[in-house]
Amino acid sequence: xxxxxxxxxxxxxxxxxxxxxxxxxxxxxxxxxxxxxxxxxxxxxxxxxxxxxxxxxxxxxxxxxxxxxxxxxxxxxxxxxxxxxxxxxxxxxxxxxxxxxxxxxxxxxxxxxxxxxxxxxxxxxxxxxxxxxxxxxxxxxxxxxxxxxxxxxxxxxxxxxxxxxxxxxxxxxxxxxxxxxxxxxxxx
Amino acid sequence: xxxxxxxxxxxxxxxxxxxxxxxxxxxxxxxxxxxxxxxxxxxxxxxxxxxxxxxxxxxxxxxxxxxxxxxxxxxxxxxxxxxxxxxxxxxxxxxxxxxxxxxxxxxxxxxxxxxxxxxxxxxxxxxxxxxxxxxxxxxxxxxxxxxxxxxxxxxxxxxxxxxxxxxxxxxxxxxxxxxxxxxxxxxx
Numbered sequence: 001x002x003x004x005x006x007x008x009x010x011x012x013x014x015x016x017x018x019x020x021x022x023x024x025x026x027x028x029x030x031x032x033x034x035x036x037x038x039x040x041x042x043x044x045x046x047x048x049x050x051x052x053x054x055x056x057x058x059x060x061x062x063x064x065x066x067x068x069x070x071x072x073x074x075x076x077x078x079x080x081x082x083x084x085x086x087x088x089x090x091x092x093x094x095x096x097x098x099x100x101x102x103x104x105x106x107x108x109x110x111x112x113x114x115x116x117x118x119x120x121x122x123x124x125x126x127x128x129x130x131x132x133x134x135x136x137x138x139x140x141x142x143x144x145x146x147x148x149x150x151x152x153x154x155x156x157x158x159x160x161x162x163x164x165x166x167x168x169x170x171x172x173x174x175x176x177x178x179x180x181x182x183x184x185x186x187x188x
Numbered sequence: 189x190x191x192x193x194x195x196x197x198x199x200x201x202x203x204x205x206x207x208x209x210x211x212x213x214x215x216x217x218x219x220x221x222x223x224x225x226x227x228x229x230x231x232x233x234x235x236x237x238x239x240x241x242x243x244x245x246x247x248x249x250x251x252x253x254x255x256x257x258x259x260x261x262x263x264x265x266x267x268x269x270x271x272x273x274x275x276x277x278x279x280x281x282x283x284x285x286x287x288x289x290x291x292x293x294x295x296x297x298x299x300x301x302x303x304x305x306x307x308x309x310x311x312x313x314x315x316x317x318x319x320x321x322x323x324x325x326x327x328x329x330x331x332x333x334x335x336x337x338x339x340x341x342x343x344x345x346x347x348x349x350x351x352x353x354x355x356x357x358x359x360x361x362x363x364x365x366x367x368x369x370x371x372x373x374x375x376x
Binding site for chain 1: 259290291305306324326
């Protein structure tokens with residue numbers, strides 16, 4: 001029992017740390033990591049006052065959306081998680097059975113492109129921005145149900161032209177990467 | 189009156205020719221070309237037994253869909269107009285207000301990408317094909333209501349890897365072009 005309590009205390013500390021570093025881990029993943037049951041993780045979260053994944057995502061998204069400038073909230077494909085205008089933006093896309101090829105259950109390319117492309121436009125610190133060019137690579141097939149985390153980084157600016165790199169991962173593995181040239185229309 | 193009849197006969201001949209060459213011209217465009225009213229074009233079509241644009245598109249699409257192999261009909265973005273498996277495919281996408289940025293009425297990039305990408309997969313003569321890489325350029329903004337004609341040409345094959353070039357036009361002007369690398373999974 002004493003040992004059980006020590007384990008639990010340690011797990012609580014680790015849990016707080018791991019969720020702070022990666023707020024997008026599911027209870028299933030956390031249970032796997034800690035080699036405990038999902039029920040245990042749920043109880044841990046309750047005791048620690050950590051919201052469930054959906055709620056964590058929603059809260060972060062609400063904070064982030066108010067900073068959007070070049071794109072409307074509903075025009076973003078995926079949920080915005082954080083944005084530092086002109087620098088970096090992160091979104092998450094929950095893939096569904098609406099997005100797949102019936103034949104092989106693989107998520108169709110334009111959804112993954114759409115998440116990355118809309119994020120590349122969103123990160124630009126201007127009222128109106130449009131994609132001029134994109135070079136994208138699909139590195140790993142994505143299946144229904146995977147949660148895609150896209151990170152867009154502005155890596156270059158030359159006048160009204162921006163280069164944005166987007167990397168999309170699923171459970172830590174890169175599934176897609178793209179380089180987008182985005183141009184600002186009107187004032188920067 | 190004699191002159192009027194001669195003009196009409198000539199116009200009918202020209203109309204038959206122009207619609208055979210480009211079945212996707214609207215009555216508005218045809219009226220503009222012939223410098224007559226839209227009503228005159230409609231009467232001409234009736235007399236000549238030429239179906240209206242929507243019907244012409246639909247008939248061509250039905251013929252083409254039966255040849256699809258790597259993609260299901262509802263998975264194609266746009267309407268398929270013709271396909272020569274392994275060589276060339278053509279589709280048309282009627283843009284709507286569902287596809288635009290509210291702010292500037294410009295059609296969002298992933299719809300144009302989606303039409304091209306799904307056509308690049310559709311043209312491959314195999315049961316299963318996936319996009320590995322794409323390099324795309326947006327050359328001209330597309331506004332709500334424009335009809336996009338995409339033509340996909342297989343320009344190279346190396347083993348199970350195909351290079352497909354897609355060019356998308358609106359009223360004859362190129363608005364988008366892309367080079368897609370498509371890979372066949374399993375048998376070619």
